[in-house]
Amino acid sequence: MTIETIDPQHPLCFDHITLTDRPLIVCDIDEVVLEFVTPFQTFLKAGGRELLPRSFRLHGNIVPLGSTEPVPDAMVPTLLEDFFQTQDAWQTPARQAAETLADLSGEADIVFLTAMPPRHTEVRRRLLDRHGLSAYPLLATEAPKGPVVRQLHDARDVPVVFIDDILRNLESVRAHAPDCLLIRLMANAEFLAMAPAPSEGIESAADWADAARIIRRHLQHGSHL
Ligand SMILES: [Mg+2]
Incomplete structure (x- = not known):
């Protein structure tokens, strides 16, 4: 089994978190x-694409509107980046x-x-x-x-x-x-x-x-x- 660790190059800062003795x-x-899914679908439609509910993944299921051919896998991270940058306009x-x-x-x-x-x-x-x-x-x-x-x-x-x-x-x-x-x-x-x-x-x-x-x-x- 691979032992996962936190990347020592990018340590997480917990300074803003104060825990009590509660659960x-x-x-x-x-x-x-x-x-996430519903606002991401709305975001995609605004850009002329849609997320089809064909399987439990984003890759392979994002298509240009009216098409069943997925956009290239390489485009998915770009779309997610654009969505997260403007998430406050979409997510509820x-x-x-x-x-x-x-x-x-x-x-x-x-x-x-x-x-x-x-x-x-x-x-x-x-x-x-x-x-x-x-x-x-x-x-x-x-x-x-x-x-x-x-x-x-x-x-x-x-x-x-x-x-x-x-x-x-x-x-x-x-x-x-x-x-x-x-x-x-x-x-x-x-x-x-x-x-x-x-x-x-x-x-x-x-x-x-x-x-x-x-x-x-x-x-x-x-x-x-
Ligand atoms: Mg989640």
């Missing part, structure tokens, strides 16, 4: 706190995300961990702040999420929860923070229906209310072992 909830952004909170996080913040520390180039942190921060999500510190990194969660949690004796839509991220956290409660949550129902089933030890939440139920059940059991 820790680490939460992905795209498709979890903010809608997922249903019940802000309200549920506000509720949960009464009993747990919440940290956002987003797999986005760190150069877009400022625009994302502004977007989150505008939607009542200013209380939660944000980490943006393209590093694997498991080592980040492990470093953040630092083996403290409190429960830790990780929420993400992508199994690769959930499995990375499972490998590096084995006590962590893992929840798969995805806002876009059409792409969720094509997503691979969560592997062992990963809970599936239908929506934010369901995620909150799973988290509270875990916390009330008083055991995170």
